Amino acid sequence: MKNIEIKRKNRSNLTPYLLLAPAMILVLSVMGYPMIDSIRISFLDYSLLAPNDIEFIGFGNYVKLFNDSDLFNVFLNSIKWVVSVVSIQFLIGFLLALLLTRHFRGKKFYQSVVFLPWAVPVFLAGLMFKWIFSESNGILNYFLTSLGMIDEAVSWLGNSKLSMSGPITAMIWYGIPFFGIMILAALQSIPQDVYDAAKIDGSNAVQQLFYVTLPYIKPTIITTLLLRVIWVFNSPDIIHTMTGGGPANSSNILTLYVFNQAFYSLDFGYGSAVGILIMVLLVIYVLLFLKLTKYESAGDF
């Protein structure tokens, strides 16, 4: 064994670098370079409406960040979006995982069907729910009217007070399987004898849940939740399809705000500055995250 180890070490001088080269070149040039370039662009007055009139304006775009009254609301929306989506996804996903630990007939089939939303394109989930939430012929309004919960059709996506409810519902629907899969995998890693011991000590099902199950899978739960926060924060597809961030930015979040600056306002300079703001927020979040979880020792990366 030792001989082979040594032999491999000698031979491996260049091989791993060569093997990793294509991946590194692609990732660094297609993702790394633009990230750095976006810093440069954020200092420019760069609008596609006036492509020949690009000039350096120092911190102009960053000053604009602080004077943009929409931006603060969009930031608050991002928090609202992440907190409501992740917490409810988690609770329902956890319930689903708990229900799936017991055996019943047809469980395998049930499991594959119930995890299906995972495979659905995110934008398509948005379209499905846009139709369900539609004001004029949407099935949701019909159900609620039939049940007597509302008197007339509600404009779920067109009313600035309600406009986030549709995308949040769709995103929760989309993400339940993810949490279900993750938590179920964690639950199945708990050895049965821990439960046997708890039973001998006279604990009931509820006590087992709080004193055995939860502490056991706590590391997985925390890591999954914190990573999920990033992912949901970064995913504006459903909002884009359902409301486009409107009306009047009432359902907009930061990542979609960047896209809107780029695609509709064509203001590349300001859009890049918002992008940099997002990166700064993410870096702060990740640093807190690493401190909180001691991530390196937790996973097998």
Place this chain on the structure above:
Amino acid sequence: MVIFKRNFFIVVSYILLLLLLINVLFPFYWMFATSLKTRQAIHTRVPELLPMKPTIDNYVKVFAQSNFGMYINNSLIVTVTSSLIVLIVSVLGGYALARYNFKGKKAVMIIFLASQMIPLIVAIIPMFVLYSKIGLINRLGSLIVSYTASNIPFCLITMSSFFKHIPVSLEEAATIDGCSRFQAVVRIVLPVMLPGIVAVFVFAFTGCWNELFYATMMISTDSRRTIPAGLMNFVQKYDIDWGQMCAAGIITLLPVTIMFFFVQKYIVTGLTQGAVKG
């Protein structure tokens, strides 16, 4: 009393399972049902829960009256090309990460993990500027390059964790029997890893198949659009034809759904080891 309590518990859990199932399936069902309805049936005051006069008109129209056929074609070109490149690059890099210790390994890991955390959308402006400079704007190539690079980190890390689960002794045995290391990997290890390879391909495939924002930003000619950007164009029209929309949605779902059923047991491994992507 105990038996009653236990039965009660079981009944409640079945009801919850049923409710969750309905909640998951209803949107699919509703899209499918709508796709089979005539325009009149869609706009009735009381919605038909079951299509009374089912018709495949919407499926015919979506191909005849729009560029949907082209969108599918473009999506297939972009997705298959990108996922194949991602797969090859991930096998090579994943093997290096799993089997070698080398200087800078930690830096490589950090770069991959960091690039998973950064939203792709933040790079959309500099990418647009870059692609304009090199003449890739409004070409499928721009999407292929972006999708390939953005899917590599997750797929490569997942691939390396699949390699780690294969004992090194398997390769060593083959080397002793006279294979070169390369032969050992190609002939012995890769066949054993086939399920993992398929899973990584599917991760890349769904990632590319579903991407919306780059597809919208980089392509402006309608006949060059991929499915997500093409469908968004439908939606932004003032009067959405929900029948055709739903028919197009069902067709879009088919490939990813079929793949999902084939690889779902590896998805668990992929998700739990690859970490971020959902």
